[in-house]
Amino acid sequence: MEINMKTTKQQNFERELPTGYKQALYINAKDAKFGIIFNLIALAVLAVVMILAVLLLRLGDKLSLDILDMEYVQLLVAYAVFFGAMIGYVVLHELVHGIAYKTLTGEKLTFGLSWSCAFCGVPHIYTYRRTALISVIAPFTVFTLLMLPLLVILYFVSPLYYLIVAFLFGLHVGGCSGDLYVLYLLSVKFKDKKVLMRDTGPEQFFYVPDEKNSVFTDQ
Ligand SMILES: [Zn+2]
Numbered sequence: 001m002e003i004n005m006k007t008t009k010q011q012n013f014e015r016e017l018p019t020g021y022k023q024a025l026y027i028n029a030k031d032a033k034f035g036i037i038f039n040l041i042a043l044a045v046l047a048v049v050m051i052l053a054v055l056l057l058r059l060g061d062k063l064s065l066d067i068l069d070m071e072y073v074q075l076l077v078a079y080a081v082f083f084g085a086m087i088g089y090v091v092l093h094e095l096v097h098g099i100a101y102k103t104l105t106g107e108k109l110t111f112g113l114s115w116s117c118a119f120c121g122v123p124h125i126y127t128y129r130r131t132a133l134i135s136v137i138a139p140f141t142v143f144t145l146l147m148l149p150l151l152v153i154l155y156f157v158s159p160l161y162y163l164i165v166a167f168l169f170g171l172h173v174g175g176c177s178g179d180l181y182v183l184y185l186l187s188v189k190f191k192d193k194k195v196l197m198r199d200t201g202p203e204q205f206f207y208v209p210d211e212k213n214s215v216f217t218d219q
Helices: 032-059 072-105 129-157 159-175 177-189
Strands: 021-028 110-113 118-128 196-199 203-209
Touching: 021 177, 032 129, 032 159, 032 177, 072 118, 072 129, 072 159, 118 129, 129 159, 129 177, 129 196, 159 177
Parallel strands: none
Antiparallel strands: 021 203, 110 118, 118 196, 196 203
């Protein structure tokens, strides 16, 4: 009888691609077509969120001239908060991916920035579907749960900061389009828990047990 010597974390991934697996799909956010399409989707989502945010302000009769009447210093502070929060968001988003991967695998992470996206991956291993799913969707879950209540509060407290957070929320949801695509792939296309994913950051490789060449099949 074989004794499983793997730790809990090691059960979440493989160091080598096991025999009988074949690559089913490869996606690359640095690929021109993929990068452009997902950034266009992100911009469209941002536009929709901002239109909704402004409409909600108008509906609540909160779109007053207060913003235009603001002191120069107040607007400058708002700009600084906005740019700081935008950079902070990108860093924290990748960090949340990293925390999830690190917690579940304990393996070495990679972080980076390319023309089309910021990224975090765990490039030297093949993670099982559940681990990949949790790590990919962690930032979307965390920041949606943080930003939505904040938006509701700011709606009543400060229209200017409500619009700033609405913009960040739009960037967040739009920026997660790549992550949501991987979520779709893992929850619709690759439902088998034995599915493995290798995530280098910008690239994801999907592997499925090959039925024809399976080691379990008698030749
Ligand atoms: Zn992400």
